[in-house]
Amino acid sequence: MKVQPEASSTTRRDFMKRVTSTAVSAAVASASARGQEVEYPSHSSQYAEKPNIVLFVADQFRWDFIHAYGLNSTTWTPNLDKIFQRGVTFTTAVTNQPICSPSRACMITGRYATETGIWKIQPPTELRRDLPTLATVLRENGYTANFIGKWHLADTGIGAVPVDQRGGFVDFWEGANSVASIF
Numbered sequence: 001m002k003v004q005p006e007a008s009s010t011t012r013r014d015f016m017k018r019v020t021s022t023a024v025s026a027a028v029a030s031a032s033a034r035g036q037e038v039e040y041p042s043h044s045s046q047y048a049e050k051p052n053i054v055l056f057v058a059d060q061f062r063w064d065f066i067h068a069y070g071l072n073s074t075t076w077t078p079n080l081d082k083i084f085q086r087g088v089t090f091t092t093a094v095t096n097q098p099i100c101s102p103s104r105a106c107m108i109t110g111r112y113a114t115e116t117g118i119w120k121i122q123p124p125t126e127l128r129r130d131l132p133t134l135a136t137v138l139r140e141n142g143y144t145a146n147f148i149g150k151w152h153l154a155d156t157g158i159g160a161v162p163v164d165q166r167g168g169f170v171d172f173w174e175g176a177n178s179v180a181s182i183f
Contacts, residue, residue, distance in 0.1 A: 050142060054083070057107070057149075059100050063091055101125070101152040108134045108167055118153055126155035127167050135168030146172035 064071040068084035069091075095103040097113045105111075105118035109131045113119040117128040127133075135145035147169035154165035158177050163170055 053138070053143070054087075056080070057104065063089075063093075100150075105153055110134075121152075125153075126165060127153040129164065133167045135166075135170075139168060139171075144171035145169045148172075148174040151175040151177055 063069065065075050065077070066080050066084060067075045067077045068081040095106060097103040097106055097119070099121055101121050102113040102116070102118050105116040105127055106113055109116050109127070111131060115128075116131065118125050135147075139145050145168055147166065151161050151166070153167060154161045154177055156162065156165065156177060161173075161175060161177060163173075166173060166175070169175070
């Protein structure tokens with residue numbers, strides 16, 4: 001008799017919470033393993049046990065372009081090298097969408113592009129507002145969710161992005177649907 005595996009009761013929201021928790025734990029463990037004390041901001045007790053989480057996402061910028069990896073002697077990235085030495089880095093990543101807006105939507109929601117509302121670059125497309133995002137999960141766990149850069153996940157065309165179309169990144173926002181419009 002063949003036994004069917006039980007259906008998983010884990011939701012995507014649970015998955016995102018575990019990933020966020022794992023990233024925080026990995027950052028603390030990495031610093032501890034190097035014999036470093038983990039420094040936290042002293043200005044607010046709400047951040048006393050939470051290290052910063054910063055995602056750098058750049059189109060066509062490979063991981064080995066960071067000098068600290070020691071694989072590309074032609075690059076010089078002193079500020080990224082400092083972050084590399086103090087933080088956690090990931091050398092393997094996969095996206096199921098090779099173009100910028102859909103891959104960004106997948107990354108911040110944990111969903112396939114066809115589920116996010118952003119499966120192509122052609123406007124007007126908008127990130128589904130009912131989906132949990134990395135920003136909403138972080139905010140539920142006491143973090144602020146800040147965004148700087150191009151967004152391209154709102155249906156507003158070029159320019160400012162309304163708060164309700166920012167995917168939960170509501171604490172600090174320096175983003176727009178066009179890079180030229182934020183400068």
